[in-house]
Amino acid sequence: MADETPDTPDTPDASADDAVTDASAVAVEEVPAIDPAVAALFERFEAALGDGVVDHADSFGTLVVRVKPDAWKRAAEVARADLDCDYLSFISGIDWMPAPKPAGDEGGDTSAPVQPDTMTFGVTGSDGRLQVFAHVQSTTRHWGVTIKTDVADPAPTVDSWVSVYPGADWHERECWEMYGVDFSGHPKIRHLYLPGEFEGNPLRKDFALLAREVKPWPGLVDVEPMPGDDTEEGDS
Amino acid sequence: MPHMTLALEIGWGTTLAIKTLLVLAIIPVGALILGYTFLLKMMSHMQSRLGPMDPGGFHGWFQLVGDGIKFLQKEDIMPAESDRRVFAMAPAIVVISTFLIFLVVPTGPRLVVKDLDVGVFYALAVSSLSVVGVLMAGWASANKFALIGALRAAAQLIAYELPLLLAVVGVVIQAGTMSLQGIVGAQVDGSIFGFSGLGNPFILTQFVGFFLFLIAAQAELTQTPFDMPVAESELVAGYMVEYTGFRFLFFFIGEFGTAFAFAALAATMYLGGWAIPGVTGGMADLLGPLVLFVKLMGVAFLMFWVRFTYPRLREDQLQAVAWKYLIPIGLLNIIVTAIIKVAV
Amino acid sequence: MTSTETPGFEVDPALYSNLAGSQVNVELDTGDMILNLGPQHPATHGTLRLVVRLDGERVVAADPVIGYMHRGYEKLSEFRTYPQITTLINRIDWLSSFANEVPFVHGAEQLMGIEAPPRAQWIRTILTELSRIATIYLFLGEMGLQVGALTPAFWGFRDRELVLNLIESATGGRFHPNFNRIGGLKDDLPWGWIAECRTTMDKILRGCDDFEDVLVGNEIFEARTRGIGIIPGELGAAYGVSGANLRASGIDWDLRRDGKPYLAYPELDFKVWTHSDGDSFARYWVRLQETREAVRMVIQLLDGLPAGPIMAKVPRIIKVPEGEVWVETENPLGQMGYYIVSKGATGPFRVKIRSASFSNVSILPWLLRGVYVPDVITIMGSLYFILGDIDR
Numbered sequence: 001m002a003d004e005t006p007d008t009p010d011t012p013d014a015s016a017d018d019a020v021t022d023a024s025a026v027a028v029e030e031v032p033a034i035d036p037a038v039a040a041l042f043e044r045f046e047a048a049l050g051d052g053v054v055d056h057a058d059s060f061g062t063l064v065v066r067v068k069p070d071a072w073k074r075a076a077e078v079a080r081a082d083l084d085c086d087y088l089s090f091i092s093g094i095d096w097m098p099a100p101k102p103a104g105d106e107g108g109d110t111s112a113p114v115q116p117d118t119m120t121f122g123v124t125g126s127d128g129r130l131q132v133f134a135h136v137q138s139t140t141r142h143w144g145v146t147i148k149t150d151v152a153d154p155a156p157t158v159d160s161w162v163s164v165y166p167g168a169d170w171h172e173r174e175c176w177e178m179y180g181v182d183f184s185g186h187p188k189i190r191h192l193y194l195p196g197e198f199e200g201n202p203l204r205k206d207f208a209l210l211a212r213e214v215k216p217w218p219g220l221v222d223v224e225p226m227p228g229d230d231t232e233e234g235d236s
Numbered sequence: 237m238p239h240m241t242l243a244l245e246i247g248w249g250t251t252l253a254i255k256t257l258l259v260l261a262i263i264p265v266g267a268l269i270l271g272y273t274f275l276l277k278m279m280s281h282m283q284s285r286l287g288p289m290d291p292g293g294f295h296g297w298f299q300l301v302g303d304g305i306k307f308l309q310k311e312d313i314m315p316a317e318s319d320r321r322v323f324a325m326a327p328a329i330v331v332i333s334t335f336l337i338f339l340v341v342p343t344g345p346r347l348v349v350k351d352l353d354v355g356v357f358y359a360l361a362v363s364s365l366s367v368v369g370v371l372m373a374g375w376a377s378a379n380k381f382a383l384i385g386a387l388r389a390a391a392q393l394i395a396y397e398l399p400l401l402l403a404v405v406g407v408v409i410q411a412g413t414m415s416l417q418g419i420v421g422a423q424v425d426g427s428i429f430g431f432s433g434l435g436n437p438f439i440l441t442q443f444v445g446f447f448l449f450l451i452a453a454q455a456e457l458t459q460t461p462f463d464m465p466v467a468e469s470e471l472v473a474g475y476m477v478e479y480t481g482f483r484f485l486f487f488f489i490g491e492f493g494t495a496f497a498f499a500a501l502a503a504t505m506y507l508g509g510w511a512i513p514g515v516t517g518g519m520a521d522l523l524g525p526l527v528l529f530v531k532l533m534g535v536a537f538l539m540f541w542v543r544f545t546y547p548r549l550r551e552d553q554l555q556a557v558a559w560k561y562l563i564p565i566g567l568l569n570i571i572v573t574a575i576i577k578v579a580v
Numbered sequence: 581m582t583s584t585e586t587p588g589f590e591v592d593p594a595l596y597s598n599l600a601g602s603q604v605n606v607e608l609d610t611g612d613m614i615l616n617l618g619p620q621h622p623a624t625h626g627t628l629r630l631v632v633r634l635d636g637e638r639v640v641a642a643d644p645v646i647g648y649m650h651r652g653y654e655k656l657s658e659f660r661t662y663p664q665i666t667t668l669i670n671r672i673d674w675l676s677s678f679a680n681e682v683p684f685v686h687g688a689e690q691l692m693g694i695e696a697p698p699r700a701q702w703i704r705t706i707l708t709e710l711s712r713i714a715t716i717y718l719f720l721g722e723m724g725l726q727v728g729a730l731t732p733a734f735w736g737f738r739d740r741e742l743v744l745n746l747i748e749s750a751t752g753g754r755f756h757p758n759f760n761r762i763g764g765l766k767d768d769l770p771w772g773w774i775a776e777c778r779t780t781m782d783k784i785l786r787g788c789d790d791f792e793d794v795l796v797g798n799e800i801f802e803a804r805t806r807g808i809g810i811i812p813g814e815l816g817a818a819y820g821v822s823g824a825n826l827r828a829s830g831i832d833w834d835l836r837r838d839g840k841p842y843l844a845y846p847e848l849d850f851k852v853w854t855h856s857d858g859d860s861f862a863r864y865w866v867r868l869q870e871t872r873e874a875v876r877m878v879i880q881l882l883d884g885l886p887a888g889p890i891m892a893k894v895p896r897i898i899k900v901p902e903g904e905v906w907v908e909t910e911n912p913l914g915q916m917g918y919y920i921v922s923k924g925a926t927g928p929f930r931v932k933i934r935s936a937s938f939s940n941v942s943i944l945p946w947l948l949r950g951v952y953v954p955d956v957i958t959i960m961g962s963l964y965f966i967l968g969d970i971d972r
Contacts, residue, residue, distance in 0.1 A: 112658070163591050166819055166946070170939075209659055
């Protein structure tokens with residue numbers, strides 16, 4: 001048992017000095033260094049899909065492609081036929097709008113991490129606040145691609161993938177109820193998680209987390225400042 | 237043994253009362269013994285646990301009695317949509333069918349409630365009465381799980397009635413009588429290749445029949461691997477799903493009581509029943525119940541060993557086992573037995 | 581380019597029938613019976629509701645209804661800081677909580693550009709494999725219960741307890757360790773843990789032999805599972821079925837070997853087991869072999885455990901730079917992934933949780949057509965899902 005030295009973890013080596021600087025320096029400016037493998041994968045994708053592609057990026061070794069909304073279903077077919085992506089990992093949505101601050105500046109819930117007020121759109125950008133994105137993978141080639149597309153805000157609609165990936169069924173039902181995105185061509189879109197009479201789209205940013213509205217985060221009450229902690233979480 | 241003869245000289249009314257009480261007592265007692273020994277203890281040890289240890293002091297022997305008392309205290313719930321009268325009658329019918337079997341099982345040369353000439357036939361006939369109770373329970377519960385369970389039980393019990401009967405026919409042919417007492421007698425008087433010291437327990441000649449009987453009895457008892465009707469992982473509890481309190485207790489007693497009865501029948505027909513070599517007369521009356529009990533526990537051990545080890549068959553596979561394998565084997569067994577009987 | 585043929589599958593409307601919406605107790609057509617399995621049912625491991633339309637004992641259509649345990653972790657994650665989120669995701673697949681934490685913490689580390697020191701990576705790998713053993717070992721026993729054999733289930737619980745004890749003594753939590761920190765681990769292994777782990781691994785191996793004797797070699801078990809619930813590999817992948825369920829259909833794909841390198845897996849020697857049948861038996865068999873493989877891996881890891889710190893240098897307040905990352909790991913139940921979108925705050929802007937059971941179960945409507953009621957249980961048991969992993 002000589003190798004089990006229960007040393008204290010709170011005194012890390014001084015050798016790991018670059019961590020702090022790294023953490024603040026790595027903002028994801030995707031364009032410069034793109035992995036050759038990812039680039040090659042994108043070549044294949046673009047060759048097959050043509051002008052349906054809007055933008056692409058290499059996000060930590062994963063190809064992210066943003067396609068036009070009308071090329072959404074064709075992107076799936078291309079991924080399946082030309083990229084050998086036979087495996088559907090997930091389909092989901094994202095709402096880029098910053099969450100409205102509850103109850104103004106004072107009061108309300110202040111425990112949630114403060115997100116920037118401006119709307120930014122991630123690595124491949126977006127036209128509006130709502131996007132649908134999916135990840136497909138190849139079980140033989142061991143690569144994967146994340147495909148994104150923009151959907152309109154008032155009445156978001158996009159083609160269904162059910163005929164390409166049957167597994168899209170539940171994912172699209174989830175996305176439909178969580179973001180209100182309609183999938184045209186889905187055989188029967190209906191609630192998946194939520195009860196049938198539920199109203200609203202919970203994962204949209206303007207759908208308030210009711211628990212936090214009703215009662216502030218219990219962790220806020222009697223919060224003692226951490227020893228040596230006088231910068232961030234004081235008694236504001 | 238003057239006091240033994242004394243007991244037989246009391247009036248018929250008193251005798252009847254004593255007999256009735258004894259038979260009435262034997263079902264819950266048998267169920268308790270089997271339940272405790274096998275369900276609580278043997279199964280627990282097979283599964284690397286101890287089972288109940290505290291109630292009653294010694295290895296939790298009181299646990300089942302306590303459970304019984306608990307069941308009696310419980311609220312008697314009937315589903316609103318149930319057919320109330322049928323619902324209430326069903327458990328009683330299941331228990332009565334068990335109860336009736338014990339009337340013909342001999343526990344000594346003179347210790348038998350009624351030694352019918354058609355004892356075997358009678359025992360098997362009344363044992364299948366329980367199907368009616370099960371069907372009633374399933375139908376009256378107004379529950380789909382219960383109904384599916386009951387229909388499965390009916391299909392299964394009918395299918396396995398045949399191999400059970402065919403297995404017993406071998407014994408009947410060899411013994412030349414359908415009376416259970418006669419069968420025991422045939423085993424006591426028999427000889428193995430001329431050596432008559434041990435008699436001739438029919439398990440030696442009817443071993444095929446014995447295993448047929450055990451398998452079919454397992455199905456009759458709806459025990460694993462034939463427990464489709466109560467399959468707890470799919471039908472929750474099958475036809476018993478809506479039963480609570482003492483009505484459920486009845487089913488429980490019926491289940492283990494019937495296991496007790498079938499083990500007793502198997503011990504009687506194949507292992508020589510109450511007889512052990514060299515003990516006759518009054519002594520046999522005295523030791524008979526004990527001997528039968530020991531043999532019966534041996535048979536029950538086999539049954540429960542299988543029950544706690546095997547997965548269960550699917551309904552169609554279960555039917556296939558009965559019709560494709562057990563029944564042909566049973567018929568073959570009868571033919572061979574008959575040929576040997578005539579030839580020897 | 582050459583989009584030779586339009587790939588895809590025929591959309592069969594029968595698979596999308598809304599059985600759950602039908603009035604279960606008022607049946608106008610008397611030919612078929614609608615049976616409601618769950619949400620309270622012994623075979624559903626929690627609160628899955630399965631509405632099946634039966635013709636006799638044969639399933640005509642099945643509609644799984646989920647969401648009885650939906651806790652909205654994706655929404656809640658937007659209101660938590662990164663260290664707080666690990667407590668939430670612990671409860672997704674509650675049988676292998678530690679394995680849930682790893683990809684999330686890994687993703688945050690990637691975004692921050694830090695890397696946990698080797699010792700931390702190795703200990704993470706050990707604990708991930710231990711939770712894999714704990715999860716699958718329970719399955720090995722419970723599968724017996726699903727087909728009616730009571731005893732193996734208790735063996736499963738018995739030996740899993742030993743593994744949970746190990747996890748507890750290392751992390752302090754049996755089910756929800758919450759042991760990962762961004763940049764490393766909370767603590768080092770306690771004294772004597774490695775020796776204890778070795779003896780436990782021996783017991784697990786012996787337990788696997790027991791399962792092989794009692795179930796795999798049992799004719800009734802084979803009769804109940806062989807040819808039941810066959811998932812064709814191609815269709816399974818298109819449904820997003822992953823993990824042992826997909827490998828049992830002949831698809832040789834394991835993220836520990838084939839995905840982006842993570843933890844200490846690139847340095848380990850292990851075999852990815854596959855089976856060509858794709859039925860319930862194959863799924864059982866593959867998991868049995870995977871348990872043994874996991875034991876082998878744990879022993880290798882114990883042998884080669886490097887010394888050194890267990891925590892990288894991380895800032896006191898964890899702020900994750902802007903970016904988005906997709907991290908995936910091979911969890912006991914299949915592919916577990918997080919798509920983390922950060923906007924430079926102390927908490928993520930959006931976390932998409934890709935859990936294995938969700939996709940594994942989504943194939944049920946296709947898989948359950950035409951089988952018998954008992955097979956429904958066999959198939960659900962062999963797919964092995966955790967409700968928390970479906971509902972999130």
